[in-house]
Amino acid sequence: GAGVSQTPSNKVTEKGKYVELRCDPISGHTALYWYRQSLGQGPEFLIYFQGTGAADDSGLPNDRFFAVRPEGSVSTLKIQRTERGDSAVYLCASSPSGITDTQYFGPGTRLTVL
């Protein structure tokens, strides 16, 4: 079956602009996660959704970052007033139910803020 997909694969933007990154999880997976990976680092947790609700958003670095999952499937990560330090690969993962499930990752969106 289809895996996790993310669009766009690459996004280049200018400092101060707004961006949206999209994630399509594996069909039927109720849990969805966003991570951020900088060069030479492991993924860093941002936010976890169980269904439509954000169960834990403690990893979001500041209030410029926001994510939604209105119908419990597709999720969008939104970044306002982008900064050069936001440049990273943004990874999305999904799992069947959440608790200690194996997480399946998408290919990521490489965000570059000039």
Place this chain on the structure above:
Amino acid sequence: GQNIDQPTEMTATEGAIVQINCTYQTSGFNGLFWYQQHAGEAPTFLSYNVLDGLEEKGRFSSFLSRSKGYSYLLLKELQMKDSASYLCAVSSSGYALNFGKGTSLLVTP
């Protein structure tokens, strides 16, 4: 806080065996995962340990000692395609994964 340590780089020869170690200090423990990540690609799941002992899956095995906060990933009969980054991740809360920085493995002919 969460602290997960693994070597930055390792080199091994095709056909050999390599062991990648991971030590962790976390505020909770709900299991340890190993992922493989080729450059520019998504992490792919390799193994999961929640009880002490060895889990074997083909050429890959993973070991866990909860009392020592220690795990290792063992790769046998190395192939060139095994050159990748190997990520150790601990589930503290039951959902969010805390990752180490990854070990970059280079397999040489």
